Amino acid sequence: GRKNGNxxxxxxxxxxxxxxIVDEDPKELGYEFGRWTAARLAEHLEKETGIKLSGSQVRRILRRKKYVYIWAKYSLEDKQDKKLRKAFxxxxxxxLKLAKEKPESIQVWFWDECGFSLRVIRRRAWTKKGKRKKVNGQRKRGRVNVMGALRYNDKKRVCFMIKKGNSETFHEQLKKLHEEIRQEWINLG
Incomplete structure (x- = not known):
């Protein structure tokens, strides 16, 4: 038991x-801010329970309960159609099954564009250890963009640095990838 202190x-x-409460959005509880800090949690819980704790005491409780204060991950999940995603x-x-069975007949490439913002606004949020809280992604100007592909069966990677990620650039890079794959198949006979 406790021997010393309060x-x-x-x-x-x-x-x-x-x-x-730590897993709820503060805006849903009527606050203007979008993320919880330990001090804000302490203040809110004092209103709810009448128990006054400091931010550092709340922080210690959260750490004991395996919560960590880490950067939240930007997510576009809220913009996706779940039925279409399941069908896809x-x-x-x-x-993927066909590509494993007959790699000489079909190739599956995963293609993605990634932009690195030069003006990153990152937020940290309390979340259970091993998890990462998601926040809505805000796109801004001033980016470095990369388009790349990964072949499923042998993990071959191809990357292209691009100025701007748009449909025209996307099509240009796909043509380059297609030509590279075509040359590879020609070389293999």
Missing amino acids: HKKATEEYINLLLK KEKLDEY
């Missing part, structure tokens, strides 16, 4: 409420 102020109810995944699984 009695434990944080009750089990307080801790359970803290763990519930099923079709992709068929192609």
Whole structure:
């Protein structure tokens, strides 16, 4: 048990409420800010429970409960159609199976464009250890863009540095990739 210092102020109810609230969006509770800090959590929980703890005390509780304060991941999941995504995944699984069975007949390439913002606004948020909280992605100007592809069966990679990620550039890079694959097949006989 505790021998020295004050009695434990944080009750089990307080801790359970803290763990519930830390996963909620502060805006849904009427706040203007979009992420919780330990101090903001302490202030909100004082209003809810009447128990006054400091931000550092709340931080210690969260750490004991395996929460970490890390950078949130930008996500575009909220813009996706779940039914179409499921249908695509099923079709992709068929192609992947064929590519494994007959790599000489079909190749599956994964293609992506990645932009690195030169004016990054990063946010940290409390989240359970091993997880990463997602926040809506905001796109801004001033980027370095890379388009690249990865072949499924042998993990061959191809990358192109591009000025701007648009449909025209996308088409140009796909033509370059196609030509590279064509040359590879010609060389193989």
